[in-house]
Amino acid sequence: MHESTITARQQQGSFKESAQETTEKVEPARKKNGxxxxxxxSQRRVAGSDWYTNLIRGAEAEAKKHDVELIVLDAQGDVAKQVSGVEDLIAQGVDAVIMNPQxxxxxxxxxxxxxxKNIPLVAVNSNLDAKANPVSFVSDDPRDTGYKAGWELAKAASEKFGDRVIKAAMISGYPKELVSQYRRNGMISGWTDFMLEKYGKSNLELVAERFGNWVPDKALPEMQDIATSHPDLQVVFCMSDVMLPGIFTALNNTGLSDKTIIGSIDGTKxxxxxxxxxxSGLVVTVSNDPRVQGADAVKIAINVVQGEKIPSLHYITNPVINRENAEKMYDPGSSY
Structure with missing residues (x-):
């Protein structure tokens, strides 16, 4: 039913282009029996996150384009609620399930x-345990995305601080969450590789890792606590742009706004x-467009229901956005 190949969107990961395509005439997607x-x-949570909102928005737009019925359930950050929600979907007779697991x-x-029930499962955004055996996983490449952010952050830190020891903190998503672990490892690897190539040594003192649950109101107190304990903090690794407002507020509250630089992930407007x-202190973000993830997950779910070959792993593109290209990459009309 599916093949073990890694695919990626070769074109620029632009949802604007995808949205334009919705005006084109597309034949309705149907099962073999018509x-x-x-x-x-099954979405892990929606409230408090523009990223999650746009993940659903992208999926709904793609489903509408193909005249497919999409039933969206919000687990509200509760694993038990997500399990019962999937049971409800099974009872409703869905042909496939897309899941962003809590x-x-x-x-x-x-x-x-x-x-x-032989209902195919497509995972999106967050990794599932291998035992779940999804037919496909749609995401950015979290290690590569983290690596690019870490490399660019190290480059900016080198320009600002030179080769001396850098005190840094990391605001991650959830503890023991695979995507958080992969991004963390990528960020540290990217930073280390840059510094080894530049100076032949590692100069990172990571004083803390805290978890902002991918939302600003959770990131704020964690960042503020770190900044209060480490008034000489110089660098912040942020795993999602969604948490940035909380981080900016915390750094401003502790007088570190003009002393720290930040690297992040997602590429929000x-x-x-x-x-x-x-x-602002923000020097890099790496694109991880939720609308593209949502749309691609729906495409793959349609294909698997229709019996077509699908990739077991599908990565969207993740271009780097820094001070050299930010003006060009900025789209004031974007919903994201």
Whole structure:
């Protein structure tokens, strides 16, 4: 049913182009018996995150384009609620399920029931435990995205601080979450590789890693606590642009706004605008467009229902956005 190949969007990861395509005439996607395709989307949480909102928006736009019914359920950050939600989708007779899991292994009871009913599972954004056995996983490449952010942040730190020891902190998503671990490892690797090539030594003193749960109101107190304990902090690794407002507020509250530089991930419109402002402290973000992820997950779910070959792993493009190209990359009309 599927093949073990890694694919990526070779074109620029622009949702604007994808959105324009929705005006083109597209034949409705149907099952082999001619019936309408019904896809369930189990989303880990929506409230508080523009990224999650746009993930759903991208999926809904793609489903509408192909005249596919998309049933979206919000687990509200509760694993038990996500499990029961998947059971509801099964009861409604969906043909496939797209899942952004709250917990990679905690959701296994639900994925087991999908397997028992032969309902294909497409994971999106967050990795699942291998036991869940999704037919495909749609995401950015979290290690590579993290690596690019770490490399660019190290480059900016080298220009600002030279080769002396740099005190840094990291604001991650959730503890033990695979995507957080992969991004963390990528960021540290990118930083280290740059510094080894530049100076032949590692100069990073990572004083803390805290977890902002991918939302600004959780990131704020964690960042503020770190900044208060380490008033000589120089660098912040941020795993998502969504958490940046909390980080900016915390650094401003502790008087570190003009003393620290920040590297992040996601490529939101607001983050790109901030990069263009030298006073913001944000020096890089790496694109991870949720609308593209949502749209591509729906495409793959349609294909698997129709019996077509699909990639077991599908990465979207993740271009770097820094002060050299931020003005060009900024789209004031973007919903994201």
């Amino acid at each position: 019936e309408k395709i019904v896809i369930g989307f 917990d990679p292994s905690g959701i296994i009871p639900a994925t087991n029931k999908l397997a028992q 607001e983050a790109i605008r901030k990069i263009s402002d030298p006073k």
